[in-house]
Amino acid sequence: MSGTSLISENVDLMKKNVIVYTNNERKTNQTKELAENSLLNQAAKAKLEDMLNKNYWDHVSPDGKQAWDFIGAVDYRYSYAGENLAKGYTDSKSAVTAWMNSPSHKKNILNENYTDTGVSVGQGKIDGKSTILIVQLFATPQSAIAGNENNGISSEKVMTGEKETVPSISRANIAITQRLPFLIFWVLLFGLIIFDGLAIRKLGLHKSKRHLFQFRAALLVNAFALIILSLNYVSIA
Numbered sequence: 001m002s003g004t005s006l007i008s009e010n011v012d013l014m015k016k017n018v019i020v021y022t023n024n025e026r027k028t029n030q031t032k033e034l035a036e037n038s039l040l041n042q043a044a045k046a047k048l049e050d051m052l053n054k055n056y057w058d059h060v061s062p063d064g065k066q067a068w069d070f071i072g073a074v075d076y077r078y079s080y081a082g083e084n085l086a087k088g089y090t091d092s093k094s095a096v097t098a099w100m101n102s103p104s105h106k107k108n109i110l111n112e113n114y115t116d117t118g119v120s121v122g123q124g125k126i127d128g129k130s131t132i133l134i135v136q137l138f139a140t141p142q143s144a145i146a147g148n149e150n151n152g153i154s155s156e157k158v159m160t161g162e163k164e165t166v167p168s169i170s171r172a173n174i175a176i177t178q179r180l181p182f183l184i185f186w187v188l189l190f191g192l193i194i195f196d197g198l199a200i201r202k203l204g205l206h207k208s209k210r211h212l213f214q215f216r217a218a219l220l221v222n223a224f225a226l227i228i229l230s231l232n233y234v235s236i237a
Helices: 011-028 038-054 067-073 092-100 103-110 142-147 180-203 209-234
Strands: 078-087 116-126 129-141
Touching (some): 011 092, 011 103, 038 129, 078 092, 078 103, 092 103, 180 209
Antiparallel strands (some): 078 129, 116 129
């Protein structure tokens, strides 16, 4: 990082103001405010330092690490997680305003699934150009879900909304409680089909058109249940 600060606000104040302006937008849209979380602050700082050290600006690092990897590294066990990135902004208000003008970032800011946030602000060089980076992470701890059963300054102000939309739920860390009802339903149906198949073979009912129709219907319902289970597994917020 450069020894001379190019940020118009004090770094700590800028971090807090990102959260303040984020919560102002949530209040305007009648969404519950986010709580600042120290673990998410640590994760956001680690992501920012990783980008500067490895010379990239993206949701995915050159070695494949994403927001949830940094969140998991600080032992924050989450059910939902998301990330907003900004580059080239010298003050918090303009960064949050720009995020609100980007559909994917606005979706993160106003997402009702999130309860916590963490922010890191820093300056350094990306591709040889001095710039300011802002990392904002959003998350909800698993406990919350159970309890309720992301020298001169470049003028570039490109934001991550122009890249790939970030999933709010990591496939690697979805709470099993969200899928359990579908899993039980699917197992029961599958068991009935196996039993039915054995009955067909033993009783010689394979020639019955009515029974064949029922058997095919059972297969169709089972496939539909499996689709529901799969959608629940990869859903994004």
